[in-house]
Amino acid sequence: MVKRDEVARRAGVSAAVVSYVMNNGPRPVADATRQRVLAAVEELGYRPNGVARALRSRRTWSIGLVVPDNSNPFFAQLAHAIEDETFARGYSLLVGNASGDAARVESYLRTFQDRQVDGLIVVTNGPTEDLARTYEGRVPLVIVVDQPVRGLAASTVKVDNKEGARLATEHLVSHGFTRIACIAGPRDSAPGRERYEGWQTALRAAGLAAPDSLVRWAEFSLRGGAEAVRELLDSSPAPEAVFAATDLQAIGALRGTADAGVSVPDGLAIVGFDGIAEAEYTVPRLATVRQPVGLMGRRAVELLFRENGGDQVHEVFPLTLVSRGTCGCPER
Amino acid sequence: MVKRDEVARRAGVSAAVVSYVMNNGPRPVADATRQRVLAAVEELGYRPNGVARALRSRRTWSIGLVVPDNSNPFFAQLAHAIEDETFARGYSLLVGNASGDAARVESYLRTFQDRQVDGLIVVTNGPTEDLARTYEGRVPLVIVVDQPVRGLAASTVKVDNKEGARLATEHLVSHGFTRIACIAGPRDSAPGRERYEGWQTALRAAGLAAPDSLVRWAEFSLRGGAEAVRELLDSSPAPEAVFAATDLQAIGALRGTADAGVSVPDGLAIVGFDGIAEAEYTVPRLATVRQPVGLMGRRAVELLFRENGGDQVHEVFPLTLVSRGTCGCPER
């Protein structure tokens, strides 16, 4: 590996000048000298060692991202937005999947901090107690999707889950359904709980009952949705409509409904939550509450790098109800 | 930040001993001494600086992964498998999306090498000429999905795309279809081309024509599949069945078929390729050719770290035809 001193020798300058040229500063360099250095860099194929650079400058140009599971389209789309923004700013992303394992989150959080990342973004959909224990507070942290976490100096980016769920459910009510079920998330997930509460709120506002028999606490997965809807359809009286806490569950529910020989939306209307790309391509198309995932991802990165790093910001993004075939609205 | 020397002072030992304890070597440490050091580490909350460590030891414990697009479920599932394996081995993953931009691939490749990654995995589905130019050969490289690349000292992991496509198409032939179309990938994608060739081969083997009018070169996306199938259904005579080069396109085609008012599989039978999780949840369920994505991801990491780094290995993984509702086979 060719290193700085070889370039300096070749260009007939000191090591410092090579550095000044590579970094465009902090000292100016005469144009003729700069050209000589750049020529030497080119000829030798010199590339500065990022590790040495990071050690000396105390800046790694990397940020750590922990997501629950990048195989979940919602998180994949969010991660992609985050990556676009970090790439545009010249940062690299260290990525870790929680894969439903709290110890793994902790491990990644520690490792990333040991690697001296310049910032940390954690996307959570489950319990967050461990976070406060593992986060050392040395670099900025932004939490996406979940609530502000107690005792943690972190900004957050989220949507109003309860309100979104309320909107979705209200829409089902407006279709005239009275037995509207809820496929909720795991009980230890804040978004899961909040979306359940929104469903409850909407039903009560409409003067409808929201009994436990209409609720299934399921995993945030295709299978979770499929199994939950089967149980709901097997109960009697069966629901006429269902609000699912995530699109993934809703798509699973679409499948489970077909398995039960029930048609959508006539036999069962369905509304999901998230607005993932796949929801536009189901048959029938999935009605959903769309999160502005691109905006949220980009904003998370902005918050991480904002000048005034001291104060925490808690941003709540707007939700859009998207009615499509599965809720009983005409397609298109 | 507390550092090594403070720990040493606190424990009443030299800096070297702290290092020996933290790394379990390379020199042995008396048990009593080790306990004193560990106690000091604990009390002070010492965490070794990974950057300094990497500079000195010439090992970063990180590997770089470039994928075409992590929002694509196939690549997301592959990336997840790769991450499971790197995590198990104590490595962190730097992840970059190509996002269809060759310059971005190049940028990530350079950046990752500048950061002194211990290995590089590149997942490609497009042209690969730039790779050879950008890869410096200093760390091991494994290429996944695509062909071995000319002039590049890299191992590869892939499936026999042509054979898989042939299998899928042959299966459609066995259902008695004679007008079987092909939704192929972009022309500059090797897997796209090979899958097209497999379709062609199967048709010819069955004594059927494989005219260009039955082929649509589409993007590897939901939309690509939906648009392609609309064109095919609008042509006359319309095909009775279609082989799609990816499940994503096939799922898009499912949607496009519904838009055309044609039912699946009676009006149009469909078989995809990849075996993504989502394929099990479409209505009807998507028949496909499954790639062993978990195995492939893990194997890519194994190849990266294999002892005998010198020789290249080109592994071809087995494919499984999975018949489900969309090809006309009974569900389950």
Place this chain on the structure above:
DNA sequence: CTGAAAGCGCTAACAA
């Protein structure tokens, strides 16, 4: 078994 010290490749303060 433990300590002293060199040096990984670079940035930037200080000197010229």
Place this chain on the structure above:
DNA sequence: TTGTTAGCGCTTTCAG
């Protein structure tokens, strides 16, 4: 405008 050099925090060789 350019050169000299300390030192980022650690691993590991060499002495003891």
